[in-house]
Amino acid sequence: MSSAFPAMKILQPLSTTRSPEKPLFDLLKSPSSFLGSASKLRFNAQKPSPSSSYSSSCHRPSTIVAVSDVVKEKKTLKSNSSLSNLLITKEEGLELYEDMVLGRAFEDMCAQMYYRGKMFGFVHLYNGQEAVSTGFIKLLKQEDYVCSTYRDHVHALSKGVPARAVMSELFGKTTGCCRGQGGSMHMFSKEHNLLGGFAFIGEGIPVATGAAFTSKYRREVLKEAGCDSVTLAFFGDGTCNNGQFFECLNMAALWKLPIVFVVENNLWAIGMSHLRATSDPEIWKKGPAFGMPGVHVDGMDVLKVREVAKEAIARARRGEGPTLVECETYRFRGHSLADPDELRDPGELLNFVILVYFVFPFL
Amino acid sequence: MLGIIKQKARCGVFPSSTVGQTLQRVRLSLFALRNYSTAPKEMTVREALNSALDEEMSADPKVFLMGEEVGEYQGAYKISKGLLEKYGPDRVFDTPITEAGFTGIGVGAAYYGLRPVIEFMTFNFSMQAIDHIINSAAKSNYMSAGQISVPIVFRGPNGAAAGVGAQHSQCYAAWYGSCPGLKVLAPYSSGDARGLLKAAIRDPDPVVFLENELLYGESFPVSAEALDSSFCLPIGKAKIEQEGKDVTITAFSKMVGYSLQAADILAKEGISAEVINLRSIRPLDRSTINASVRKTNRLVTVEEGFPQHGVGAEICASVIEESFGYLDAPVERIAGADVPMPYAANLERMAVPQVEDIVRAAKRACYRSAPMAATA
Numbered sequence: 124m125s126s127a128f129p130a131m132k133i134l135q136p137l138s139t140t141r142s143p144e145k146p147l148f149d150l151l152k153s154p155s156s157f158l159g160s161a162s163k164l165r166f167n168a169q170k171p172s173p174s175s176s177y178s179s180s181c182h183r184p185s186t187i188v189a190v191s192d193v194v195k196e197k198k199t200l201k202s203n204s205s206l207s208n209l210l211i212t213k214e215e216g217l218e219l220y221e222d223m224v225l226g227r228a229f230e231d232m233c234a235q236m237y238y239r240g241k242m243f244g245f246v247h248l249y250n251g252q253e254a255v256s257t258g259f260i261k262l263l264k265q266e267d268y269v270c271s272t273y274r275d276h277v278h279a280l281s282k283g284v285p286a287r288a289v290m291s292e293l294f295g296k297t298t299g300c301c302r303g304q305g306g307s308m309h310m311f312s313k314e315h316n317l318l319g320g321f322a323f324i325g326e327g328i329p330v331a332t333g334a335a336f337t338s339k340y341r342r343e344v345l346k347e348a349g350c351d352s353v354t355l356a357f358f359g360d361g362t363c364n365n366g367q368f369f370e371c372l373n374m375a376a377l378w379k380l381p382i383v384f385v386v387e388n389n390l391w392a393i394g395m396s397h398l399r400a401t402s403d404p405e406i407w408k409k410g411p412a413f414g415m416p417g418v419h420v421d422g423m424d425v426l427k428v429r430e431v432a433k434e435a436i437a438r439a440r441r442g443e444g445p446t447l448v449e450c451e452t453y454r455f456r457g458h459s460l461a462d463p464d465e466l467r468d469p470g471e472l473l474n475f476v477i478l479v480y481f482v483f484p485f486l
Numbered sequence: 487m488l489g490i491i492k493q494k495a496r497c498g499v500f501p502s503s504t505v506g507q508t509l510q511r512v513r514l515s516l517f518a519l520r521n522y523s524t525a526p527k528e529m530t531v532r533e534a535l536n537s538a539l540d541e542e543m544s545a546d547p548k549v550f551l552m553g554e555e556v557g558e559y560q561g562a563y564k565i566s567k568g569l570l571e572k573y574g575p576d577r578v579f580d581t582p583i584t585e586a587g588f589t590g591i592g593v594g595a596a597y598y599g600l601r602p603v604i605e606f607m608t609f610n611f612s613m614q615a616i617d618h619i620i621n622s623a624a625k626s627n628y629m630s631a632g633q634i635s636v637p638i639v640f641r642g643p644n645g646a647a648a649g650v651g652a653q654h655s656q657c658y659a660a661w662y663g664s665c666p667g668l669k670v671l672a673p674y675s676s677g678d679a680r681g682l683l684k685a686a687i688r689d690p691d692p693v694v695f696l697e698n699e700l701l702y703g704e705s706f707p708v709s710a711e712a713l714d715s716s717f718c719l720p721i722g723k724a725k726i727e728q729e730g731k732d733v734t735i736t737a738f739s740k741m742v743g744y745s746l747q748a749a750d751i752l753a754k755e756g757i758s759a760e761v762i763n764l765r766s767i768r769p770l771d772r773s774t775i776n777a778s779v780r781k782t783n784r785l786v787t788v789e790e791g792f793p794q795h796g797v798g799a800e801i802c803a804s805v806i807e808e809s810f811g812y813l814d815a816p817v818e819r820i821a822g823a824d825v826p827m828p829y830a831a832n833l834e835r836m837a838v839p840q841v842e843d844i845v846r847a848a849k850r851a852c853y854r855s856a857p858m859a860a861t862a
Binding site: 242243244245292295296301303304305306307308309321322323324325361362364365366392393394395399400401466 | 554555558559562580581582583584586587610611613614647648649650651652653654826828829830831832833
């Protein structure tokens with residue numbers, strides 16, 4: 124792809140290994156590749172100099188690396204129409220921008236307050252991953268559900284929980300969204316259909332699958348018209364090695380539940396690199412193994428995420444079942460505010476920062 | 487001090503001959519202090535656990551460590567610091583986040599003669615693996631009529647930390663303590679940590695080793711005997727931390743420290759408390775506890791976990807069954823509040839036993855508590 128990332132492995136489409144059935148998806152021409160130093164870790168490449176990584180980032184193909192048939196169709200359709208380049212309107216753009224800036228400013232303030240002793244325990248910040256939360260959640264309705272992990276402040280904000288309620292919760296005040304009883308890792312909001320906030324890896328996935336199950340049950344068994352709530356389950360790369368993840372992929376596909384499994388792959392689970400923990404690091408591939416489309420997207424670009432999210436959520440709403448979306452992203456801070464973060468290479472962060480600030484259209 | 491004695495002698499308080507002798511004695515003892523006493527070596531619980539693991543791994547190549555972040559991260563709480571470097575990735579395994587999976591792998595390895603030490607980042611996470619701890623590990627020796635032995639250790643921090651919320655703060659002593667086939671240990675001091683972990687690793691049965699995150703950084707003096715690499719504490723024996731004659735206070739883990747503080751406060755009010763450090767939740771040292779209650783005639787049990795079906799409930803039942811005639815007051819249980827641990831700091835303080843709660847319970851057992859003021 125570029126000189127900065129030597130020996131890039133080109134992925135073979137699953138269709139070559141799945142026969143004789145028609146494959147569930149098709150790989151686009153551009154090779155799927157991992158950003159940052161994931162390739163470094165795998166292939167022991169030299170640290171790219173800032174100028175070369177800059178040039179490589181600029182020449183990165185701007186197409187979404189998506190593998191869903193329908194999305195590919197839509198893209199070709201789009202490029203034919205005159206409005207093909209208009210992905211969002213100005214109003215939508217401003218809404219997305221505001222949400223991401225709010226997320227970033229909120230998390231930075233959390234860090235300040237933590238180091239001043241105003242909040243305590245475990246605080247996990249979302250800096251760098253805002254595009255995923257905004258890209259997905261801003262497409263939802265109030266009745267749609269979001270289920271998250273301990274890194275849930277920004278999911279709460281995107282879903283509409285007032286920033287004041289979230290901050291008060293972190294301070295342990297009765298005015299917090301859970302009256303100070305839950306804390307940073309356990310944000311719940313019945314009004315905004317935020318199902319939490321779970322401390323255990325993978326715990327939120329079955330809960331989210333259950334919410335999707337309820338949505339389908341209400342529509343089909345209880346005959347509640349117009350009940351087409353979609354559920355989004357957010358979790359990380361570490362979770363994708365956990366049994367509950369696979370169990371829920373299976374059941375969601377089996378019962379065609381209206382859920383989107385969103386993997387926020389930031390390459391690190393505390394100090395454990397995704398590549399050290401996973402036999403096959405390409406998480407999106409695990410979707411088709413269970414009978415659902417698996418999509419890989421650049422999680423640092425909110426427009427790309429939004430495009431994929433639109434399709435996945437629409438699929439779920441139409442009753443076609445679940446989708447697995449792997450968003451490649453990066454957390455700019457440590458795992459939590461108590462994490463010394465000694466194992467990550469600062470060059471890895473630099474790569475992502477450059478991509479975000481020189482490629483990302485808003486900045 | 488010498489100066490004061492000399493002055494008093496001059497004022498005629500002491501006869502001069504006694505002064506001379508006292509001075510001699512004092513001088514001799516000071517001399518002795520200077521030459522023979524080295525301050526007892528202090529060690530944090532973290533260092534104690536690390537050294538115990540290190541020594542056992544070096545003594546027996548079948549011992550290996552498995553868990554999340556135990557290798558390159560040096561341990562989520564730095565308990566396994568330096569072990570990856572010393573023993574390599576073939577003996578210190580960083581696992582993916584899959585408790586059920588790696589616990590099962592550990593149990594299977596133990597079936598075939600290896601001696602795994604499985605670390606849970608917190609015992610709360612052991613709930614994802616509890617099937618293997620109970621069904622594959624604890625029950626196997628019985629189900630196979632002794633053919634299968636499972637020499638495995640499950641260790642990690644247990645109980646409340648500081649502000650970590652409901653899903654990170656539960657105490658599992660009672661749950662694991664009720665299961666036949668398991669041994670459950672809860673060290674308090676560094677000496678406990680060293681001796682009990684070594685005993686656990688050498689034990690042929692599955693052992694649940696409940697540490698405490700807040701104790702990791704605390705320093706305790708350790709004797710020269712405890713520093714020896716063959717040091718081992720017996721499983722199933724409690725330790726009487728402080729002798730007393732008015733009331734027996736049983737505790738384990740962090741609550742031992744609180745109980746000792748409570749005992750100091752009670753001593754000032756003329757109540758002499760005997761503090762028992764249980765060390766072993768299963769098997770419970772019923773004979774030590776009962777012998778103590780037969781001496782003091784009053785019992786206060788202290789634990790951090792939920793009150794219903796807790797360790798204290800078992801101790802109280804045991805004492806009532808075996809030493810009912812010796813009790814002079816109803817047994818008192820101090821436990822955590824019957825709610826999931828709240829996050830807010832003020833609520834958390836109220837949900838965990840504090841020293842004042844132990845003092846109040848002891849006074850109630852001695853019929854010395856202040857009567858409740860009637861509200862108008």
